[in-house]
Amino acid sequence: MGTRERRERSDQIDGELSTLFHDALSRLDITENNIALTAVGGYGRGELSPGSDLDILLLHAGLSPEKLKEFVNAFLYPLWSTNRKVDYSLRTKSETLTAAQDDIKVTLGLLDIRHICGNANLTDDVASSALEQWQKEYKKNLPKLRASLDERHERAGELAYLLEPDLKEARGGLRDINSLRALARLDVIEVALDRVAAAESILMNVRDALHETSQRERDQLLFTEQDKVAALLNYADADVLMLEVAKSARAVDYTASRTWDRIDRLERRSIFKRSRPVGVAKGLVAFDGELAIDEAYEIESDPALGLRAAAIAAQRGLHLTVDACVDMASQLRDLPTPWPRQSREDLVTLIGAGEHMIETFEALDQEGLIARWIPEWSHVRFLPQRNVLHRHTVDRHMLETAFRAVALTRKVHRPDLLLIAALFHDIGKGFPNKDHSDYGEELIQPLARRMGFDEEDVETLALMVKHHLLLSAVATRRDLDDPQTIAFVLAFIKDAQTLELLHALSIADGEATGTTAWSKWKAGLVQDLVNRCLAAMSGIAPAPQLELTPEQVEMAESGELRVLLTKRDENFVIEIISPDRTGLLSMVAAVLSISRLDVRSARTRTIGSSAVMTWLVALDAYAPEPTQEGLHSLLAKAFDREIDINKRIEERINNYRKYPGIPTAPPVVIATNDLATNATVVEVRTHDKPGVLFNVSRTISKFGVDIRAAIVATLGAEAFDTLYVTDLQGNALSEEKAKILANQVENYLLTL
Amino acid sequence: MKLITAIIKPFKLDDVKTALNAAGITGMTVSEASGFGRQRGHTEVYRGAEYTVDLVPKVRLEVLVDSADVDSVIETIVKAASTGSIGDGKVWATTVDHIVRVRTGERGVDAI
Numbered sequence: 001m002g003t004r005e006r007r008e009r010s011d012q013i014d015g016e017l018s019t020l021f022h023d024a025l026s027r028l029d030i031t032e033n034n035i036a037l038t039a040v041g042g043y044g045r046g047e048l049s050p051g052s053d054l055d056i057l058l059l060h061a062g063l064s065p066e067k068l069k070e071f072v073n074a075f076l077y078p079l080w081s082t083n084r085k086v087d088y089s090l091r092t093k094s095e096t097l098t099a100a101q102d103d104i105k106v107t108l109g110l111l112d113i114r115h116i117c118g119n120a121n122l123t124d125d126v127a128s129s130a131l132e133q134w135q136k137e138y139k140k141n142l143p144k145l146r147a148s149l150d151e152r153h154e155r156a157g158e159l160a161y162l163l164e165p166d167l168k169e170a171r172g173g174l175r176d177i178n179s180l181r182a183l184a185r186l187d188v189i190e191v192a193l194d195r196v197a198a199a200e201s202i203l204m205n206v207r208d209a210l211h212e213t214s215q216r217e218r219d220q221l222l223f224t225e226q227d228k229v230a231a232l233l234n235y236a237d238a239d240v241l242m243l244e245v246a247k248s249a250r251a252v253d254y255t256a257s258r259t260w261d262r263i264d265r266l267e268r269r270s271i272f273k274r275s276r277p278v279g280v281a282k283g284l285v286a287f288d289g290e291l292a293i294d295e296a297y298e299i300e301s302d303p304a305l306g307l308r309a310a311a312i313a314a315q316r317g318l319h320l321t322v323d324a325c326v327d328m329a330s331q332l333r334d335l336p337t338p339w340p341r342q343s344r345e346d347l348v349t350l351i352g353a354g355e356h357m358i359e360t361f362e363a364l365d366q367e368g369l370i371a372r373w374i375p376e377w378s379h380v381r382f383l384p385q386r387n388v389l390h391r392h393t394v395d396r397h398m399l400e401t402a403f404r405a406v407a408l409t410r411k412v413h414r415p416d417l418l419l420i421a422a423l424f425h426d427i428g429k430g431f432p433n434k435d436h437s438d439y440g441e442e443l444i445q446p447l448a449r450r451m452g453f454d455e456e457d458v459e460t461l462a463l464m465v466k467h468h469l470l471l472s473a474v475a476t477r478r479d480l481d482d483p484q485t486i487a488f489v490l491a492f493i494k495d496a497q498t499l500e501l502l503h504a505l506s507i508a509d510g511e512a513t514g515t516t517a518w519s520k521w522k523a524g525l526v527q528d529l530v531n532r533c534l535a536a537m538s539g540i541a542p543a544p545q546l547e548l549t550p551e552q553v554e555m556a557e558s559g560e561l562r563v564l565l566t567k568r569d570e571n572f573v574i575e576i577i578s579p580d581r582t583g584l585l586s587m588v589a590a591v592l593s594i595s596r597l598d599v600r601s602a603r604t605r606t607i608g609s610s611a612v613m614t615w616l617v618a619l620d621a622y623a624p625e626p627t628q629e630g631l632h633s634l635l636a637k638a639f640d641r642e643i644d645i646n647k648r649i650e651e652r653i654n655n656y657r658k659y660p661g662i663p664t665a666p667p668v669v670i671a672t673n674d675l676a677t678n679a680t681v682v683e684v685r686t687h688d689k690p691g692v693l694f695n696v697s698r699t700i701s702k703f704g705v706d707i708r709a710a711i712v713a714t715l716g717a718e719a720f721d722t723l724y725v726t727d728l729q730g731n732a733l734s735e736e737k738a739k740i741l742a743n744q745v746e747n748y749l750l751t752l
Numbered sequence: 753m754k755l756i757t758a759i760i761k762p763f764k765l766d767d768v769k770t771a772l773n774a775a776g777i778t779g780m781t782v783s784e785a786s787g788f789g790r791q792r793g794h795t796e797v798y799r800g801a802e803y804t805v806d807l808v809p810k811v812r813l814e815v816l817v818d819s820a821d822v823d824s825v826i827e828t829i830v831k832a833a834s835t836g837s838i839g840d841g842k843v844w845a846t847t848v849d850h851i852v853r854v855r856t857g858e859r860g861v862d863a864i
Contacts, residue, residue, distance in 0.1 A: 477763050481837060521784035525762060525809050 001205045001212075001233060006047040013048060013084075014039075017056070018117045024074035030067065035060045036118035038126075044112035049208045051217035053087045054079075055109060059122045062092055085217070093126050100130055104144045107134055108182050131185065138186050142263065149179060159249035160382060161396035163242075167207045168219040172249030174203055176256050189262045195255045199248035206245060209233050221245070223386065239384050246382035246393065254366050258322050281312050282621040291318040299331040304570075306332050306369055307346035314353030314360040315717055317662045322363075329367035338452035342570055342618065345600070347451065348716025351419040354406040356662055358399050376427050376443050383430045389517045394429045400512035401425060401505075408504040409718055410668040410685045413497050413540065416715035417457060420448070421464040421501070422508050428465070441466035460498055464505055467492055471506045475525040480532060489533050496540040503530045542674055542681045543711040543722040546603035548612055552577065556610035561636060565628040571600060572626060574615040576635070580606050585707050586697035587638050588613060590645040593652060593690055595634065596623035602693075602712035653691045653752070664717075667749040671742035673732045679708055679724040680733040682742060686749050688719040699748045700725060703741050705733065753848040753861060754822045758813045759785060760833040760841040765811045771832035777815055777825065779864075785812040789842065808839060816851060816864050 021037050041055040042048065058075075060068065068090060079086050091099065100107040110130035115123035134141065152169055159170035168174045177200050184191035206229060210221055213228040221229065226238035235241040268288060277285035283297035283305050291313040299305060306328050313320045335343055350357055364370050371378045383394040392400060405422035409415035424447065428440030444465045448458045470492060478485040493499045506526055510518025548556075555562055555577045564575040574597075576588060585604060592599060597617035604613040619625065637643045667686035674681045684696050693712060700707055700723060709724040725741070727733055733741065760768060765782065772780065786807040817825050822845050829843050853863035 475762075477766060479761065479763050479835060481835075519784055521786060521809050524786070528809075 001208050003047070003201065003204070006049060006204070006208065009050070010039075010043060010046045010048040013043075013054060014116050017054075017079075020075055020078055021117050024071055027074055028067070028070055030063070030071060032117075033061070033119050034063055035071070036120065036122040037116040038123050039114045039116055040109040041112055044109070044114045046114065047204070049204070049211050049217075051211035051215075053085045053217065056086065056088045056116075057096070057110075057113065058088060058090045059096065059118075059126055060090065060092060061119075061122060093122070093129065096126055097129055097133055100133060101137075104141060104148055107141065108145075108178055110134075111182050111185055134182070135186055138188070139267075142267075145179060145182070146260070149176070158253070158396075160246040160253065161393045163384060163386075163391055163393065164220060164222050165245070165249075166220045167203055167210070167245070170249070172251075172253035172256075174200070174207065174219075176252050177203075180252075180256060180259060183259055183263070189259065189266060191259050192255050196252050199251040202244055202248045203252075205233060206241070223388070238386070242384040243382055246384075250366065250382075261322055279622055280316070281308055284309055284312060284621075286316065286318055289318055290321050291316070291324065292321045293324045293327060299327060300333060303333045303335045304340055304343045304346070306364070307335075307343045307350065307373070310360050310364055311346035311349035311353075311717075314350045314356040315662060317356050320360055320363050325363050325367040325369070329369055332369070332372075335373060337450050339450065340569060341452060341600075344452045345416075345714070345716050348416045348419055348718075350716075351402045351423055352406055352409065352415065352716045352718060353662055354403055354664075357406075358403060361399060374447065376424075376447055379430055380427060385429065389513055391514050392512075394426050397512055398423055398426055401508045404508035404511045405504065407665055408508060410665050412500050412504050413720065414457075414460075414501060414715065415685075415718045415720070417460055417464070418501050418504050418508075419716065420451075420453075421461055421468070421505055424461075425465050425468045425505060425509060437466050437469060440468075460501070463493070463498060464502055467502060468505055468509060471502060471526050471529060472510065472522065475529040476522065480525075480529055485529075486532050486536050489529065490536060493533070496534055496537045499530060499533055499537070500540070503527075542683070542724075543713075545677070545709045545711065545724065546605040546612065546614065548605065548607060552612045553607060556607050556612055559610060561632065561639075563628055563632040563635065565626060565631060568616070571616055571618050572597070574613075574617060574626075574631065576611075576613040576615070578611050578613075578635070578639075580609055580611045581639070582706075583698065583701040584611055585613075585710055586694050586701060587645060588615075588635065589694040589697060590649045590691075591631070591634050591638050592617060593694055594645070594648045595626055595631065596620035596652075597626060598690075598714075599693055599712060600714045602710065604707075605709040606706075649691050649694055653689070656690050667746055669742040669746040669749070671733075671738035673735070673738065674724070677708075677724055678730075678732055679726045680705075680738045680741075682723045682725055682738075682745065684719070684721040684723070684745060684749070686719050688714050688717050689752060692719050692749070692752070693721060695748060695752060696721060696745055697723070699745050700741065703744065704728065705741070706730070753851060753864065754817055754819055754845045755848045756815045756817060756822065756825055756829070756843065756845045758815075758829045758833065758841065758843040759787070759810050760813060760829075761835065761839065762809055762811045764833045764835070764840075765813070768813065768829055768832040771828050772815065772825070775825065775828045777817070779815070781814040783812045785810045789839075810841060816848065818861055818864060 017037060025032060036059045038057045038059060039055065040057050042052060043055050072090060076086060076088065096110070100110055107130070110126070111134060113123065113127045113130065152175065153171040156166045156169035157171065159165045159167065159172040162170060166173065177196055180191055180193060180196060183189070184193055206221070207219060209229045209232040210219070210225055211217060213225055213232060226241060230238045230241040233241065235244070277287040277292070279294065280286045280291070283294050283302060285292055285294050291309060293299060293305070293309070309320060309324060309328070312318070350360060361370065377395070380394040380398070385394055390397060402419055402422040405418050409418060412418050424440070424444055426436060426440065427443050428434065428436040428438065431439055441462045445458055445462050448461045453461065470489065474485060474489055478488070493502060503526065507523065510522065559579050561579070562577040566573045578584060589599065592615065597619060600616045600618055602613065602615045604611060638645050664687035667684065670683045672681055682700065686692060697707060705725045705727055707723050707725050711722040713720045725733065758768070786809045788808050815825060826843050826845065834840055850859070851863040852859050
């Protein structure tokens, strides 16, 4: 199995074809001047796998159709009786070049044309014309090539992450190497073919062995063949084989991505001037759909840059430039332990970006950045799983699960925990003699602590990882009518909020695995189990209200506006005590927003005729640092209507709209009456944007009700706001009125 | 020759499989099914909202047996699948005219 064997096989076939060719010529009395036999594609490169088709092209100088028909019959007939499959075409030079113009595959095949016998001048002429045509018309051809690659990748998936991949067609496979070779022949950009040479040899050998073991030209490496192929190529076992295949595919895919990246840049430069880079966050600039690091920025000074870049790239649908990844890999310092809050939120934001997350994550992973932040990830990288239910390697399965979890973020109270658990639920896989759920629990705890989650969250994450299969297992194997079954689940999962998270994780995990693992039937059983458990629980308590300190109560009684600003790590804590007034929350939210302070969390509460608020805010990139006096005076002006808040906040929202975004799940607003507080609790779950809190609170105030308290949380890119509202007499709203209010807020959010 | 079809509660599948294996039956087809019999759909109350579960999830199990074994196999299944409560399912047998084992071409009882 190797290049030499492929070459020998090719040489041998050359000889056989030559003999048949000359026999046919002499029998039909055709001179060699008028015809040439050539090989194209892989056979053209002199590399034949055991079961490959013979791609041949017969070039002729205008022989009559009758004569040609006679010749083809005489030449190919003996071949058809053997088992070799022959794929032939019969063309003049001009027919060949026209066919190449119409079909990009013909073009690529011709770039490898090789003379076998007959008139060599005919072959040389077509070879040089085809190359010339490829180089001359590349601007027309490249989009075609790209479209055909995209279509193929879409159909065949990614070689590195599929458990039964197609070695030729999948992304990172042999056809991609051919495309790279063709791009190299353009002579307009440098193509690092040397970076894929080793990968090509491995993939070719695996393919040869597959042809050998399966006794046919099949390029899909099925489970049933993997052991045999591994044995034939002397790999320790099929897992080692698949790991080598995955690594090779990644090398090919990475080189291909970089090459296309270069072509794109070249194209842009030649068509129009590059757009001016726009600063989008500290140290980061966006231009032409890409996110790069500001040239003047000191990467070494800012360990949080990496996850910030990832979060912004994924959320805005920008491509992280290769240079950015390479530079960060060499210069970025390690994150401190525990991570700063912002980095943790950036990771959640990255995961929450759905489709774009996978691309961004891959780019970082290829440069080894993910493994630096999360060393546990290295073990599951490309890890195959020999299980008929699964389609993907362990790492890719977890990314797919996270992707599915994004759609479920509105169904849970803690979208951040759902996303993190989804990304790491199988982190314990690949350790022999260890149950992956149990070991996953052991691994996630220190990991979550390093990320800076508090102990309660660490416990929830550990429970989710440990029990991620619990609901499906119980729903399909235990009697749901038996109270014991419900008691069994409740023994592990104590509260409805955790159950809700675990349910969402089960759905995401199941959907990512595939329809065999997650049918509607199974989903129905799990839903039934969850409903029964929820019925046995006491329900979910809304977020608790702010506890006031005696100092705060005392200050509240003074009836004056007080602002206290303190710095905490990268963020600011702002304490505001103010006489209560209609629309207070929206005014304060607006003032913070126009001061370019992003609200990360807040708790507010009305006491007597005053309101007490604590805000945790982050400063926008390039915004000036806030001062206590500045905020105080801005608030006072806003209260006295000396500044037009509405106008200024509209400006800011419109400014944000200019940035491209990604599709996000629609907002969900739920209103329920809470007996304990005699108020209506409005829960707002939405994608975070500037002005969300302002608009939500303004809509509620306009509805003619009071906001007694608010608990605001930003979890990555998701906002989860809980507002306690009452009518002007201080009572909870009627059920009907609460529903109308929830609808109005939801509809308003949809227009943002 | 008979085809025995059993509709059982999903969680009873493992018990039925074990019982059939113990009775010497090793091959069977299992599929996800849903439906209702006298049990009808049941109404659930969840967070105040009432909703009806029309179709109840079940497992459908099929076994080919020699006519002589029909009664004992049915009994084995019924015993293993029973919980005594409503919705335990049903078992029935139908006559089969031809059976061919695809790999070897064996026919009739030999192909069971």
